Amino acid sequence: MSAVLDSHLVVQRGAFRLDIALTIGAGEVVALLGPNGAGKTTALRALAGLLPVDAGQVVLGGQTLDEPSRGVFVPADRRPVGVVFQDYLLFPHLSALDNVAFGPRRHGVGKTAARLRAAALLERVGLIEQARRKPRQLSGGQAQRVALARALAVDPVLLLLDEPLAALDARTRLETRAELHRHLGEQPGATLLVTHDPLDALVLADRLVIIEDGRIVQEGDAATITAQPRTDYVARLVGLNLYRARAHGHTAVLSGGFSLALAEALEGDVFVAFAPTAVALHPRQPEGSPRNTWPATITGIQRHGDNLRVQLAGAVDAAADITPNAAAHLNLMPGQVVWAAVKATETRAYPA
Numbered sequence: 268m269s270a271v272l273d274s275h276l277v278v279q280r281g282a283f284r285l286d287i288a289l290t291i292g293a294g295e296v297v298a299l300l301g302p303n304g305a306g307k308t309t310a311l312r313a314l315a316g317l318l319p320v321d322a323g324q325v326v327l328g329g330q331t332l333d334e335p336s337r338g339v340f341v342p343a344d345r346r347p348v349g350v351v352f353q354d355y356l357l358f359p360h361l362s363a364l365d366n367v368a369f370g371p372r373r374h375g376v377g378k379t380a381a382r383l384r385a386a387a388l389l390e391r392v393g394l395i396e397q398a399r400r401k402p403r404q405l406s407g408g409q410a411q412r413v414a415l416a417r418a419l420a421v422d423p424v425l426l427l428l429d430e431p432l433a434a435l436d437a438r439t440r441l442e443t444r445a446e447l448h449r450h451l452g453e454q455p456g457a458t459l460l461v462t463h464d465p466l467d468a469l470v471l472a473d474r475l476v477i478i479e480d481g482r483i484v485q486e487g488d489a490a491t492i493t494a495q496p497r498t499d500y501v502a503r504l505v506g507l508n509l510y511r512a513r514a515h516g517h518t519a520v521l522s523g524g525f526s527l528a529l530a531e532a533l534e535g536d537v538f539v540a541f542a543p544t545a546v547a548l549h550p551r552q553p554e555g556s557p558r559n560t561w562p563a564t565i566t567g568i569q570r571h572g573d574n575l576r577v578q579l580a581g582a583v584d585a586a587a588d589i590t591p592n593a594a595a596h597l598n599l600m601p602g603q604v605v606w607a608a609v610k611a612t613e614t615r616a617y618p619a
């Protein structure tokens with residue numbers, strides 16, 4: 268796959284430094300994920316041309332848009348880039364149609380042609396009936412679709428989506444996510460999606476790029492990342508308990524000194540991971556089983572889908588998912604001490 272976007276973004280903002288290489292192919296959707304303050308918005312603004320890079324370069328479709336060492340900088344409104352911001356930023360005084368026609372008009376398209384193009388795009392996102400409405404007369408999901416139509420109206424070589432579903436309620440989000448998936452499938456250019464939501468990333472993106480503190484910590488397809496997370500943030504993202512340890516054969520010694528029995532034999536520095544559903548809770552130490560067991564204090568209990576997620580502090584800090592039925596049996600409460608157990612066969616270990 269040839270790269271449509273070929274960039275190395277170096278941006279210094281006070282003490283924070285973003286330094287990432289980002290390449291996206293034709294028709295490819297990449298999700299940029301990371302904790303608060305990791306630099307996602309900074310990367311997006313640099314690509315949009317709202318913030319120049321301090322070093323590196325942005326090359327899009329073979330055209331250099333930003334390269335400080337050569338004195339090249341193409342401003343935002345002359346870049347073939349469409350942006351959907353988190354809060355949509357539609358012009359409140361313009362109709363849905365004129366909001367969508369705005370981009371083509373700025374790119375020099377005549378009024379009639381721009382409005383025809385806008386109507387075709389509103390048709391495509393299923394909003395032609397609402398074409399004359401002002402943004403305040405649209406629902407959140409409809410405004411999101413107008414924002415997408417507006418971003419697509421300039422035939423972007425690069426489409427940037429900043430938390431495009433964040434403002435929607437759960438139900439609308441589900442429908443809009445599926446619809447967005449369909450539109451992104453038809454988008455011939457490169458797409459970068461910035462999100463906090465792992466589900467958005469898994470549904471919408473071909474590849475995930477995870478950044479922490481301005482650096483890429485892991486990238487790849489969802490299956491690879493889910494199977495082998497390499498940081499705490501990534502582990503929480505994919506819903507796993509993750510530990511650094513030193514392995515010797517079937518035993519891994521965690522940094523706190525606790526020994527875990529592993530299913531596979533390894534040597535040296537490793538990651539050990541297991542799912543919260545693999546952690547069983549018992550009122551007393553379970554007897555005569557080949558399990559890893561340790562006493563733990565309950566520090567929190569939250570709803571998690573149909574189950575309860577129990578946070579445990581102890582020799583191994585972990586999250587455990589248990590059914591409401593099991594929780595009622597155990598009469599679980601924060602502060603209570605229970606025994607946690609994980610079978611060796613439920614653990615996954617891989618070299619660090």
Ligand SMILES: Nc1ncnc2c1ncn2[C@@H]1O[C@H](COP(=O)(O)OP(=O)(O)OP(=O)(O)O)[C@@H](O)[C@H]1O
Pocket residue numbers: 280281282283301302303304305306307308309310
């Ligand atoms: N104008 C600024 N001047 C100095 N530092 C800034 C400025 N804007 C942002 N930063 C810093 O840059 C870092 C990255 O911020 P950025 O908004 O890119 O992160 P983010 O990953 O988008 O976070 P969030 O998920 O919270 O939106 C943060 O540490 C932030 O404090």
